[in-house]
Amino acid sequence: MFLVGKKSLTLDEIKQLLESGDKISLHKNAIAEIEKSRKYLDKKIASSVESVYGVTTGFGSLYDKKISPKDLGTLQENLVMSHACGTGDEVPSEISKLILLLKIVSLSLGKSGVQLVTVQRLVDFYNNDILPVIYEQGSLGASGDLAPLAHLSLPLIGKGEVYYKGKKISTEKLYSELKWKSITLKSKEGLALLNGTQFMAAFGVACSINAEKLWYWANTISALSLDAFDGRLEPFDKLAQDVRPHKGQIDTAAEIRKILKGSQLINQHKKHIQDPYSFRCIPQVHGASKDVIDYAKQVFSVEINSVTDNPTIFPDEDKIISAGNFHGQILALAHDFLAIALAELGSISERRTFQLISGSRNLPSYLIVNAGINSGLMIPQYTAASIVSRNKQLCTPSSVDSIPSSNGQEDHVSMGANAAVKGYKVMKSTYTILAIELLTAAQAMDFRRPKKTSPVLEKVFTAYRKKVKFMNNDRVLRDDIIASEKFLEEYR
Numbered sequence: 001m002f003l004v005g006k007k008s009l010t011l012d013e014i015k016q017l018l019e020s021g022d023k024i025s026l027h028k029n030a031i032a033e034i035e036k037s038r039k040y041l042d043k044k045i046a047s048s049v050e051s052v053y054g055v056t057t058g059f060g061s062l063y064d065k066k067i068s069p070k071d072l073g074t075l076q077e078n079l080v081m082s083h084a085c086g087t088g089d090e091v092p093s094e095i096s097k098l099i100l101l102l103k104i105v106s107l108s109l110g111k112s113g114v115q116l117v118t119v120q121r122l123v124d125f126y127n128n129d130i131l132p133v134i135y136e137q138g139s140l141g142a143s144g145d146l147a148p149l150a151h152l153s154l155p156l157i158g159k160g161e162v163y164y165k166g167k168k169i170s171t172e173k174l175y176s177e178l179k180w181k182s183i184t185l186k187s188k189e190g191l192a193l194l195n196g197t198q199f200m201a202a203f204g205v206a207c208s209i210n211a212e213k214l215w216y217w218a219n220t221i222s223a224l225s226l227d228a229f230d231g232r233l234e235p236f237d238k239l240a241q242d243v244r245p246h247k248g249q250i251d252t253a254a255e256i257r258k259i260l261k262g263s264q265l266i267n268q269h270k271k272h273i274q275d276p277y278s279f280r281c282i283p284q285v286h287g288a289s290k291d292v293i294d295y296a297k298q299v300f301s302v303e304i305n306s307v308t309d310n311p312t313i314f315p316d317e318d319k320i321i322s323a324g325n326f327h328g329q330i331l332a333l334a335h336d337f338l339a340i341a342l343a344e345l346g347s348i349s350e351r352r353t354f355q356l357i358s359g360s361r362n363l364p365s366y367l368i369v370n371a372g373i374n375s376g377l378m379i380p381q382y383t384a385a386s387i388v389s390r391n392k393q394l395c396t397p398s399s400v401d402s403i404p405s406s407n408g409q410e411d412h413v414s415m416g417a418n419a420a421v422k423g424y425k426v427m428k429s430t431y432t433i434l435a436i437e438l439l440t441a442a443q444a445m446d447f448r449r450p451k452k453t454s455p456v457l458e459k460v461f462t463a464y465r466k467k468v469k470f471m472n473n474d475r476v477l478r479d480d481i482i483a484s485e486k487f488l489e490e491y492r
Contacts, residue, residue, distance in 0.1 A: 004123075005030025005108040008305040011297060015209050018097070023127040026108060026119065033110025034119055038186075040315035041113035045069070045187060055113075055188045055311070055320075076190030077157055083150035083194055084160065086135030091148070091199075093163060095424075096131040098202035099152055102304055103193070111307040111314065112192035118183050121156055133161040133168060134199075140405060141328035141398075141416030144309065145199030148417070153193040158182030188311075195309035200331040203420035204300040207338055207427045211293040214430050215286065217488055218345045219252060220460060221438045222282050223259040225352045226266070226275075227453045228444035230361050233257070233266050235280045248294070249287030256282060263454035272361070278351035285348045292341035299334040328416030332399035335419035339426040343391040346426075346433035350384040353440045357381055367443040367471075374474045377440050380481065384436045387429045394422040435484035439468060439477075446470050463491060 002017055005027040017024070026034075041055070051057050056072065057065055091099070100122060106112070107119045125132070132155050138147025154160025155171040159182075164174055175182065225231075234240075236253040260266045274280065311322040357377050359365035368376025398419035404411040442464055445453065452458055467483050 001025055003027040004104055005033070009105055011205060011208055011301055011304075014098070014101070014205055014304070017101075018094070024101070024104070024123060026104075026123060030108035030110065031116060034108065034114065034116050036315055037110045037113050037313050038115055041188060041313055041320075042186075044320065045072075055191070072187040073185055076185040076187065079190035079194065080150050080153045080157060080185070081159065083146045084154050086138035086147040086151050088135050088137035091134040091136055093131055095202050095206060096134055096152075096163075097126065097129075098205055099134065099148070099198045100126050100131065102198040102201050102205070103149070103152065103196065105304060106196055106198065106307055106309070107192065109305075109307050111312050112309050113188040113313045114192050115183075115186055115189065118156060118185070118189055118193075121183055125155065125162075129164070130155070130174065131163045133163065136421050139199055139417035140403070140410075141197075141200055141332055141414035141418070141420075142324075142326060142412070143406070143410055144195035144326040145197060145328075145417055146194050148199040149194045149196060152198075153190070156183045156193070157185060192309045195326045197303060197306075197308045197326060197328050197331055197416070200328045200335070200416045200420045201300060201303045203424050204296065204331060204335060204338075205304060207335070207342075207420075207423050208293065208297045208300050210427050210431075211296065211338060211342060213488075214342060214345055214427070214434065215290050215293060217434050217438075218286055218289075218349060219255045219282075220259060220457070221349070221434055221441060222279070222286070222352060223256050224445060224453065224457050224461070225356060225437060225441040226256075226279050226282070227260065227263055227457065228265075228441050228448055229275070229279060229352075229356060229363075230265065230268075230270065230272070230448075231275045231279045232270055232272070233260065235275070236260075236283060241283060246287055246291060248290030248292075249283045251290060252287040253283040259456050260454050261456070263457070264451045265448060265453055268451070276351070276355055278348050278355060282348070285344060289341040289345050292337050296334045296338040296341075299330055303331060328414040329399065332414040332416030332419045335416060335423040336395070336397040336399045339391075339419070339423035340395050342423075342426050342430045343388070343395050346384075346391055346430040347388050349430075349433050349437045350381070350388045353381050353384055353437045356440045356444045363444055363447055367440065367447065368474075369472070376471070376474070377443060377477075380436045380439060380477055383481070384433050387433055391426050391429055394426050398422065431485055431488055432481065435481055435488055438464065438488070439480055439484050442468065443471060460491070463487075 002024045104122050132152045134148050134151045139145040160171050236256045241250045241253045308325045310326050311320050357366050365371045366376030366378045368374045398415040401415045402412050467487050468480050
């Protein structure tokens with residue numbers, strides 16, 4: 001059982017939590033903070049003659065519309081329903097569960113004024129794998145991820161749809177089956193649920209966790225490619241990195257040296273005095289991406305432990321502050337930056353694939369013995385090139401765009417949700433590009449036998465060959481690409 005609110009949550013803890021399937025519960029300190037905040041808000045509403053944005057007023061440009069006390073609950077329920085207008089594809093289940101978790105974490109900090117029963121219902125959703133149906137499109141990444149989080153919140157009031165036991169059903173049917181009652185929202189709760197950056201942050205967590213893995217695989221696969229290409233190790237020498245000491249570059253070169261230690265191929269005499277950039281500049285390109293990955297991880301690590309709804313409640317200071325913590329600019333920039341970094345891992349990978357099939361350095365054209373009657377690995381490179389090109393299009397930054405909304409009251413938005421969705425697509429595509437390079441590098445390595453690569457790479461190669469066999473003659477290569485992707489996801 002993982003206790004939410006005991007301490008700050010890390011990306012590694014989220015990864016372990018999702019992989020283990022462990023349940024969560026609210027720490028006693030979180031419960032105390034939630035109840036304290038709600039009690040303060042109720043007292044403040046009862047005693048104050050001044051309007052409190054989103055609590056006793058309308059929303060957005062309707063901030064000047066005073067709401068009577070008897071309608072405060074209805075106001076919150078109407079807010080959830082009216083904002084549930086997401087469109088496009090459904091968010092992947094892994095992201096839906098992350099959004100749910102991050103919303104629980106944010107509310108557990110006790111600055112949002114929600115009822116304990118509301119947060120506990122979200123915990124029940126998480127623990128029972130009840131995942132609200134959420135859509136990709138609809139958020140501007142400011143005022144919070146309003147439309148996606150409205151769909152997250154609909155099941156609380158007995159509306160919308162969820163996935164339960166692998167099937168999409170109405171919340172009404174779910175509640176009937178579980179004998180649950182819907183939550184009656186109180187003042188401020190709808191706003192607390194919808195304001196927030198959990199949609200952007202959840203995509204950021206998923207992309208950051210996978211980015212670490214992609215950097216590892218980019219290094220491992222490129223080392224295999226380098227050895228199969230009969231490349232040189234000098235560009236990875238520590239001395240060359242020390243005179244240009246970017247951390248990612250230093251780390252990448254060290255990783256490649258470690259991976260290739262003990263290789264017969266890398267230590268043999270070389271006929272070529274230089275390698276193409278896609279091999280020679282691995283430390284500089286992979287390293288630059290690593291530095292961006294580290295930056296993005298830092299941004300998302302802060303965000304997942306933050307209060308991002310509005311207004312924010314400070315009982316001890318007797319303040320309710322209306323500010324802008326829902327604005328996703330820093331997330332939008334991080335998503336755009338991370339997408340570019342991952343796209344570059346894919347771009348340079350495709351170039352290595354191209355070099356390996358080009359018929360140079362005593363490797364057969366397209367890495368097939370009987371070329372002509374066989375096309376060999378000609379077309380996987382086309383596929384990789386197509387994906388690389390699409391990634392370039394997806395890397396057009398979202399964070400530089402803004403369209404005013406809410407009658408001009410919300411006049412600058414981050415478009416961080418769009419950055420998040422396209423960044424996730426780039427991340428997924430990068431796995432495919434690297435899988436194609438692995439397919440190619442393994443085929444090339446077989447033509448270097450009986451000489452061996454390093455012990456590290458021989459272990460990877462042997463495990464991979466149990467999933468994808470050497471290609472003697474043409475076969476359906478989609479199957480090999482899918483098997484290679486699965487290998488990258490599952491290999492430990």
